[in-house]
Amino acid sequence: MDNSRILSREIEWSNYARSAYFATVVPGVEIRVSNEVILVSDPLVPLVDGNHAAMLNTTHEHTDDLIDRIIQHYQERCLTPTVVLSPSCSPDDLGQRLLEHGFKLTGEPEYWLALEDGSVVEGLKFPADIEVHEIEQAELTDFCQIMAAAFEMPDEIVPILYHNFSFVNELPGIHNYLACINKKPVGCGSLFSYAGFSSFGSTGVLPEARFYGIGPALFAHGYQDWKKDRTKMFLIQTVVPGMDRKLSQVGCRRLFTRSYYALE
Secondary structure: OOHHHHHHHHHHHHHHHHHHHHHOOOOOOEEEEOOOOEEEEOOOOOOHHHOEEEOOEOOHHHHHHHHHHHHHHHHOOOOOOEEEEOOOOEOOOHHHHHHHOOEEEEEEEEEEEEEOOHHHHHOOOOOOOEEEEEOOHHHHHHHHHHHHHHOOOOHHHHHHHHHHHHHHOOOOOEEEEEEEEOOEEEEEEEEEEEOOEEEEEEEEEOHHHOOOOHHHHHHHHHHHHHHHHOOOEEEEEEOOOOHHHHHHOOOEEEEEEEEEEEEO
């Protein structure tokens, strides 16, 4: 097995172990784990992050049966069947087999990177009027509103985001951040530490505040909390086109990508 597949499996297992931990406290979230596939579903929050199948591991002769069972699982919950493919999946022709079942490659690739040179992050400079802090429970509405606006989600998603984050915001290893300019929230981000890995993501900035250094300020703040958490790897997850190239300029290295297939 090549190194990228081994690393992908280790990191993704950690990611879904964290999701399973969340599922114990967030009503409606379900994580089903087997040797063949991990099934994540959250009918209350119809976003692809919370509703997909991942880490498929089967044989050529059983691939069609597994895909059919994934389709049935999500259709029974009135959710769009979505499969995430990564180097951890097998067999290697899963993408083509999904297309034959009516799936379509959708959205942007999801890049997973690791920070390898922390000195670059520590040397980042950004305007002095940017302030980043970890939110308290009373600021959760602001956090969810910024996230929805930054990612161009409809307003009705805000109470749904609030529902989920309200259960996990104060759990150990969870850091949710707001970035402000002159005390006005303009950006958000999260750092989740679990099972030896810290994953930084959900970084969003309001359109009017972009290109001002908000993203680097959030990144640097998360990095400082990672140093306190003492996990073995600082990971960054992004679907923003071109962001993986920008992150490579601040000491990060791409590890692998994941691709999303949704049933039409």
